[in-house]
Amino acid sequence: MGDQELVRLCSPTLAGIKTGSLFTIDYDDRARFNEEIREFNDRLSKKGLRMIPIKYAPKYALIYLYRPDYLKKDFSNQEVCSILKEKGYSYNNADMCVAQLAKHLSQDSGFPHEIGLFLGYPVEDVKGFMKSPDEGVKYTGFWKVYGDIDAAMKTFSKYKKCTEIYSKAHQNGVSLEKLIVESCIKQ
Secondary structure: OOHHHHHHHHHHHHOOOOOEEEEEEEOOOHHHHHHHHHHHHHHHHHHOOEEEEEEEOOOEEEEEEEOHHHHHHHOOOHHHHHHHHHOOOOOOOHHHHHHHHHHHHHHOOOOOOOHHHHHOOOHHHHHHHHHOOOOOOOEEOOOEEOOOHHHHHHHHHHHHHHHHHHHHHHHOOOOHHHHOOOOOOOO
16 A cells, blocks of 8 residues: 555545545555554554554455544534444444444444444435435435535535645655644644
């Protein structure tokens, strides 16, 4: 996994306009791959980011790159807490919720629909997806929109523009570290 791939897949999270990003990475040697994750965390943690593999398959891993302070803020929302509690999460501890998400991904046969809450998606859209992934969808972009389509379209546009700007900057020699916006949420 290289810096350019991370920029391509996670620019809105790197820029601080999104709580988290989820992506898969192929690997040949799991021990070497885990070392790469540690190296990325050494570089990213100084700017308020954390990268963890939340599910392993034989030749690929599902990676969650996120801003722990943003996740804590998102999880302070009462509606989010209610959904997480209903799904069996320790909703008052964001770090524990991430560990429980990884457990759900490894043990459950289906994909946990509440995962959108970990990515910073609007609660109304996560609830709509949980109710029925196919019914009531108004638009599909970075996620399926069930609620405020205008707000979602503005967000999609921001994410797309951010990715274009970050990709171009990185291709022109700006380092990953310089692209990462430091967290502005106070603990």
